[in-house]
Amino acid sequence: MAPTRAGLLPPLLLALVAAVIAGPGGASISIHPKEAFLPRGGSLKVNCSSSCNESLKLGLETQWPKVDLEIGHNWQLFELSNIEEDSDPLCYANCGEVQSSVSAKVLVYSFPDRVELEPLPAWQQVGKNLTLRCHVEGGAPRAQLSAALLRGEETLISKPLVGQPGDPQEITTTVLVSRGDHGASFSCRTELDLRPQGLALFSNASVARQLRTFELPVTIPKLDAPDLLEVGTRQKLVCSLEGLFPASEAQISLELGGRMLPHEMTIGRDFVSATALVEVTEETDATQQLLCVLELGGQSLEAQRNLSIYNFPAPVLTLSQLEVSEGSQVTVECEAHGGAQARLSGAPPGPPSARVQLTLNASAEDHNRSFLCSAALEVAGRLLFKNQTLELHVLYGPRLDESDCLGNWTWPEGSQQTLKCQAWGNPSPNLTCSRKADGALLPIGEVENVRREMTGTYVCRAVSSHGNVTRDVSLTVLYTDYHQNNLAIIIILLTLLATVGLGAWAFYLYNRQRKIRIYKLQKAQEEAMRLKAQAPPP
Structure with a gap:
């Protein structure tokens, strides 16, 4: 993987003063730089020098390719190239017969050669654990290198990498998958922190992988279809399932007798159904299997049912005449086909037969009489009926x-x-x-x-x-006669007047007699008082 920061910086010289080692006669040897920090595959100029005043020979021991750049009286400049890992280049000096040496510390940094998230399963079931694995190869120094597993921008786990730069590393974590993880992006990212060396924080990321989750109920699809299919009819067959996720990713098919049926799909939030219209054209009775297959997340659910196909023509009802005069003879006939048994309303009871007949003499009571012809056929243990009706019209005289x-x-x-x-x-x-x-x-x-x-x-x-x-x-x-009414009124009025008159006369006589009695009573009382007053005292 390429680093997120373009280009490589020049070597960083960590020690600017050469180390000095005393040689014979007080001579010293030094190496410059004492420490260096550079990218893998980079180059480094190393200066070896000595204070020797005798016969002097300088050299540099290293495992990396080198070239001599310049030579002075008591110094020599070398250039090292293609430095792949940490090393300790050694400067040596032969001063006369005495040899002395001094080494430098060269540290190499590198970005990981491989940062890869292990492929995710094509589908992951909701409610199950998913293990994420990130593979990292290369990268140095390991003490400053870390790796993280991400869900989108969310860090799931982060840990430093250990071991030698050449040792492959793997970091893992487990997540419990939910519906919300459908379509989520997972990736792996490494970070090389070179800020302590005065550089920057470099990151490498793997290719993001998208997760597809699914959930299926424990039930099988529901088949909504009649058990019997009649030749010459159109029937609707429906297969549906609830509680699945994501419904939009589900594939559903319907087959009848091994023949794929064209259908229309209906998709809801967690619901899917397929509807097919079937026109039954087979001319012979048969049993065919209806199969519904639903596929989601690499798994499939099936539902099946056996459908019986039958041919059941309607019975034929005939009247010798639909309109007859009263007293005419009429023949009614009911005939069933396809192995069915016929029944005719009004016909006398008899053994089962495909043809029943009735003869009658039409009467006025038979006008608008309805005759019912019924055919009965047993299919797959069920008794089916079809009916036909006709009315008889009888012409008869007035009543x-x-x-x-x-x-x-x-x-x-x-x-x-x-x-x-x-x-x-x-x-x-x-x-x-x-x-x-x-x-x-x-x-x-x-x-x-x-x-x-x-x-x-x-x-x-x-x-x-x-x-x-x-x-x-x-x-x-x-009706009422008005003259008779007037005479009656006059008689009634005269009767009322006579009654009132007699009542008044009777009241007058009664009142006069009462007054006479009162008057006589008063006179008798006055006479008694007068006689009492004239009598001598006792």
């Missing part, structure tokens, strides 16, 4: 009975009445009521104002193309 038209009516004059008189027949007869005396018509239905002139005996006649019938009815209108 005008007592219940249809009362024989006598009595109405008060001036009242509002309803003349209830109805004739029956097919075709419907025409009904009129006329007075025998003069042929005056009596209105049938609402009579708003009854008049005394309507009194009389009427002949009600019902006529149709199939005959006629008559019935005599009598209407009496009650």
Whole structure:
């Protein structure tokens, strides 16, 4: 992986003063720089010098390629290249017959060669633990290198890397997967902190990997379909499942008898369904398997059901004549097909048969009579029925009975009445009521104002193309004579006056007798007092 900061910095000289080691006769040897910090594969100029005044030979021992750049009286400059790891280059000096040496410390830093997050599973089930693994190769110094596992920008775990730069490292962590992790991005990131050496914080990141989570219920898909399919019909077949996630990622299919059915999908938050319309065209009875397969997260759920396909034609109902005159003979026939048994309403009981017949002489009571032809067929242990109906129309002459038209009516004059008189027949007869005396018509239905002139005996006649019938009815209108009413009023008034007069005369006589009795009583009392006053004292 490339570092996030472009380019490599020049070598950093950590010690600017050469170390000095005393040699024979007080001679000294030094190396410059004493310490250096540089990127892997970089180069370094090393100066070896000595204070030797005798015959002097300088050299540099190292495992890296070197070239001599310059030579002075008592110094020599070398350039090291392709430095791959930490090392200790050694300067030596042969002063006369005495050899002395001094070494420097070269530290190498490098970015990881590989930062990779292990591939995630194609699908991870919700509620299960997911182990994330990050592989890191290379990178130095390890003491300043760390790695972290991330979910988006959230740090799940971070830890320093140990071991030698060439040792591969792996960091892991476990997360409990939820629905919210669907579509989440996971990655691995390393950080090389070179700030203590005066550089910067460098980071490398792996390629992010996206997680796909799923959840399936413990139930199987629900099949909504009839157990029986009839040839020549269109049926709706539905397969559905609730409680799954993500519903939009689910794939659902319907098969009937091994044949894939075109369908429409309906997707909700945690619901998915497939609906197919099937037109049954097979001409022979058969049993076919309906199969629903739902796939999500690399797993599949299946539901199946056996459907019985049958052919059940409707029964045929025939009447020799749909419209006959009263007394005519009519033949009714009911016939079933495809192995079904026929039944005909009104037919006498008999053994099961595919054909039943009934013969009758049509009467007025058979008008609008409905005949029911029923076919029964057993399919997969179930008894199915299909019916046909026809009506018989009978032509018969008019009927005008007592219940249809009362024989006598009595109405008060001036009242509002309803003349209830109805004739029956097919075709419907025409009904009129006329007075025998003069042929005056009596209105049938609402009579708003009854008049005394309507009194009389009427002949009600019902006529149709199939005959006629008559019935005599009598209407009496009650009314009051005003002259008789006036005489009665006068008699009543005279009677009242006579009664009042007699009452007054009786009261007068009674009052006069009462006054006479009072007067006589007073006179008797006065006479008694007078006699008492004239009597001598005792």
